[in-house]
Structure formats: C-alpha cells, structure tokens
Amino acid sequence: MNDRPYSSYRPYALLAELTYRCPLHCPYCSNPTQYPAGSDLTTEEWRRVIREAAEIGVLHAGFSGGEPLLRPDLASLVAEARGNGLYTNLITSGVGLDVRRAAELREAGLDSAQISFQADEPALADGIAGARTHRLKLEAARIVREQGIALSVNVVLHRANLSRLREIIAFAAALGTKHLELANTQYYGWGFLNRSHLTPTHAQVETARLIATEEKQRYAGQMEIFYVLPDYYQDRPKPCMQGWGRRYLTVNPIGEVLPCPTASSIAGMRFDSVREHALAWIWNESESFNRFRGTDWMPEPCRSCPQHEIDFGGCRCQAALLTGDAAATDPVCTLSPDRKAIDDFLATIGGNDECIPAWRARENPGT
Amino acid sequence: MSAPDSRPALAPGVRMQTDRVTGEPVLLYPEGILALNATAHEIVARCDGVATVAAIAHTLAEEYEMDSDALAADVLECLEDLRRRHLIVFAE
Numbered sequence: 001m002n003d004r005p006y007s008s009y010r011p012y013a014l015l016a017e018l019t020y021r022c023p024l025h026c027p028y029c030s031n032p033t034q035y036p037a038g039s040d041l042t043t044e045e046w047r048r049v050i051r052e053a054a055e056i057g058v059l060h061a062g063f064s065g066g067e068p069l070l071r072p073d074l075a076s077l078v079a080e081a082r083g084n085g086l087y088t089n090l091i092t093s094g095v096g097l098d099v100r101r102a103a104e105l106r107e108a109g110l111d112s113a114q115i116s117f118q119a120d121e122p123a124l125a126d127g128i129a130g131a132r133t134h135r136l137k138l139e140a141a142r143i144v145r146e147q148g149i150a151l152s153v154n155v156v157l158h159r160a161n162l163s164r165l166r167e168i169i170a171f172a173a174a175l176g177t178k179h180l181e182l183a184n185t186q187y188y189g190w191g192f193l194n195r196s197h198l199t200p201t202h203a204q205v206e207t208a209r210l211i212a213t214e215e216k217q218r219y220a221g222q223m224e225i226f227y228v229l230p231d232y233y234q235d236r237p238k239p240c241m242q243g244w245g246r247r248y249l250t251v252n253p254i255g256e257v258l259p260c261p262t263a264s265s266i267a268g269m270r271f272d273s274v275r276e277h278a279l280a281w282i283w284n285e286s287e288s289f290n291r292f293r294g295t296d297w298m299p300e301p302c303r304s305c306p307q308h309e310i311d312f313g314g315c316r317c318q319a320a321l322l323t324g325d326a327a328a329t330d331p332v333c334t335l336s337p338d339r340k341a342i343d344d345f346l347a348t349i350g351g352n353d354e355c356i357p358a359w360r361a362r363e364n365p366g367t
Numbered sequence: 368m369s370a371p372d373s374r375p376a377l378a379p380g381v382r383m384q385t386d387r388v389t390g391e392p393v394l395l396y397p398e399g400i401l402a403l404n405a406t407a408h409e410i411v412a413r414c415d416g417v418a419t420v421a422a423i424a425h426t427l428a429e430e431y432e433m434d435s436d437a438l439a440a441d442v443l444e445c446l447e448d449l450r451r452r453h454l455i456v457f458a459e
Binding site: 010012013054057059060085087089111112114148149150152178179181224226 | 378379380381382384385386387388393395396397398399400453
C-alpha cells in the first residue's frame with residue numbers, strides 16, 4: 001500500500017465531537033479548559049463532514065463530545081455515517097439515553113455504544129462525576145443491551161478509584177459488556193489542571209497492573225479487557241494517535257480539524273476549519289496536519305532512535321504542556337532531557353493514596 | 368472453543384464491509400478495523416451462525432477443488448484467531 005499517494009497518511013477514523021456541553025463534571029476530562037469561540041456546526045455541516053470523511057478513506061466514525069446525546073440531530077448524523085458505509089460508535093455518558101432515543105439510534109444504524117462509568121460504587125461514582133448520574137448510566141447500559149446495540153464500557157482510572165480496580169472489573173462484567181476499556185487518566189485539559197489530585201501513587205499503579213493482568217486471564221473469552229497504562233509511570237512514550245496526522249482525525253464542535261482531540265491546547269498552532277476548507281485539503285495539505293508528520297521535525301534523541309517508528313516521538317500535546325515546545329521529545333521518555341519534569345511531579349505525589357476531591361470540576365462552555 | 372460442528376457468526380457489533388479505498392474486505396468493530404486477506408474473507412463471508420465449521424470447509428474445498436480435511440484445519444485456525452480477537456462467536 002506504500003505506492004499510493006498519502007497511503008501512509010490515511011485517515012481511518014473520524015472522531016466527531018458534536019458538542020462540548022456535558023451533564024457531567026469529571027475532573028479528568030480531556031476537553032479544553034478554554035473552549036474555542038464560535039458556533040457549533042449545523043446538522044448540514046456535520047453531514048458534509050461525514051461524507052467528505054468517507055471519501056478520503058475514513059471507515060470508522062465515533063460520535064463524542066462533551067455529551068453527543070445533547071444534539072437532537074444525533075440519529076440523523078449516525079444515519080448519514082451508515083449511509084456512507086462508516087462504522088458508527090457512540091461515546092457517551094449514557095445520560096439521556098432512554099428507550100426512545102436508543103431505539104431511534106438503532107434504527108439509524110448505530111453499531112455500538114460505549115458508556116463511561118466513574119466507579120462501581122454509586123456514591124464514589126457520583127462524587128467523581130460531580131453529578132448524580134450513576135443510576136442513569138446503569139439504566140442506559142440495560143437499554144443499550146435490550147436494543148441489541150453492542151455495549152462497551154469505559155472507566156477512567158485515577159487515585160480516587162484505582163484501588164477499586166477489581167471491584168470495577170466485576171461491576172463491568174455484571175453489566176454484560178464484552179469489552180471493557182480501563183484507561184488510566186491522561187493529563188490533558190481539565191485532567192492536566194487536576195493532575196495533582198488524580199495521579200495515583202506508585203504502589204497503587206503496581207498493584208493495579210498485577211490485578212489487570214490477573215483479571216484479563218479470569219475473563220478471557222467472556223470480556224475483553226483493554227488496560228491503558230498510566231504513561232507518567234512508563235519509561236517510553238505512548239505511540240500517540242499512531243503518529244500525528246497518520247490514521248486519525250478529530251473535528252471539534254466548531255469545525256476545527258485536529259490530528260488528535262487535545263491538539264487545540266498547543267499554544268501557537270492554528271487548525272483549519274471545515275467551514276473554510278475541504279476535509280481532503282486539510283488532511284493532505286494543511287500546515288497543521290503536516291507539522292509533525294514523518295521524522296524530519298524530530299529533535300534528538302528521537303531523530304536517531306530506532307523506537308521512533310514505533311512511538312513517533314510520543315505525544316505532541318504532552319510535550320507542549322510539559323516543556324512549552326510541541327516539537328520536543330515526549331518527556332515521558334527516560335531519554336528525554338525533560339524527563340525531570342515528570343519525575344519532579346511524581347515526587348510530589350508521594351506514597352499517600354488518600355484522595356481528597358479538591359479538584360476543579362469540569363465546567364461547560366459559557367459558564 | 369471452536370469445533371467442526373460449531374456454528375460461527377460475526378460477534379455483536381462487528382460488521383464486514385468493503386474498503387472503498389483498497390477495494391478489499393475489512394471487519395469493522397467498536398475499537399478498530401481489521402483487513403481480511405482473500406482466504407479469511409471467503410471464510411468470514413460464510414459465518415452466518417447457521418453453517419458449521421465443517422460445512423464451511425466442505426463448501427470451500429469443493430469450490431477450490433482442495434482436500435476438505437486439510438482445509439478444515441485452516442478454517443478452524445482462521446476462526447480461532449478471529450475468536451481470540453472477539454470478532455467471531457460460536458454457537459454450538
């Protein structure tokens with residue numbers, strides 16, 4: 001497939017962030033803390049984005065946010081995606097997913113729904129969400145299954161819930177999901193703001209790693225468990241987005257096209273909008289999408305490192321947040337001259353796994 | 368575990384489709400995309416929850432004039448791989 005133009009840079013998946021509004025206030029949210037100014041895309045604009053995405057090779061559409069169910073036109077966008085041959089996945093808190101809505105989405109062709117949970121235990125879950133939503137989520141999961149839509153479950157892990165990992169896994173299994181994503185918090189947006197409260201202790205991380213391995217075995221064949229490691233505690237960076245502008249594109253609520261959902265946090269970068277350009281042009285030609293493609297942009301130690309074909313230098317947003325330079329090696333890498341930024345931060349976490357929820361709750365646009 | 372008399376079907380939430388860029392078949396599922404080679408495509412296209420593994424192997428053997436027993440092992444191996452990826456389920 002290398003002899004086709006742009007073949008090594010083909011978008012396979014579109015993440016459509018339909019709104020930044022959300023009924024939950026999770027402190028780990030990776031949405032921007034400063035919402036971009038502008039009006040949300042209209043139904044017709046989204047339909048065009050979906051058609052253009054399919055034309056340039058996208059096979060997978062994720063509808064996310066914020067809370068995508070807050071868009072009354074969600075089912076018509078799902079139908080547009082299905083009509084263009086895309087796989088459709090709803091990434092939701094579950095709040096607002098009643099029988100009528102779920103049936104409407106199923107009829108529109110929704111392939112799967114991922115519902116987030118904050119913990120297994122209702123009071124803890126509601127405390128993390130900053131809203132009494134756990135019970136509504138249980139109901140939503142039941143309705144999704146009843147409607148015959150494939151259900152997956154996502155739980156973001158951090159200091160307040162990591163010690164309940166085994167209980168959380170059993171809880172997810174009881175929901176009847178075949179797929180559980182357990183994602184240690186990645187520190188972007190509100191999550192970065194709250195990282196002192198969210199980062200687990202080294203002991204918590206080590207115990208959780210063992211539990212995750214055991215439980216994967218236990219549930220093999222029944223429920224697939226995907227465990228996202230906490231990258232601050234790793235030695236090498238994650239292969240963020242499988243490389244900048246290589247496989248994924250995100251369109252945010254106001255129509256900016258991003259190589260990753262958190263890229264708008266990078267100071268000084270400008271992202272083109274679907275209101276001004278065709279998606280194909282943005283993917284192929286725009287400065288933002290080409291900025292970190294290939295290896296020419298890489299500094300040492302990445303440039304001469306054999307790992308750079310595996311991890312692509314790590315995460316540009318993380319480099320920008322921790323060093324002020326989006327082109328720096330991801331400081332998670334122990335070969336990075338900036339690794340100290342992470343080690344110094346982890347030293348402040350210490351060994352106390354007590355979690356006082358003094359975090360700043362995620363706010364909605366315009367509040 | 369798959370056996371010759373089990374009846375494979377696509378797992379819930381999994382869909383087979385043609386990739387309009389390459390013209391090749393792919394399996395689409397909640398977390399990703401798997402490109403199918405020609406053999407896997409022939410097998411998966413027959414996984415309707417009704418045909419047994421043995422029947423699928425038999426049909427393919429006739430179509431391609433191959434030895435049914437040898438092909439059955441390949442079919443089982445392919446389906447077992449897909450089952451491990453949670454893309455295929457088996458009904459007894």
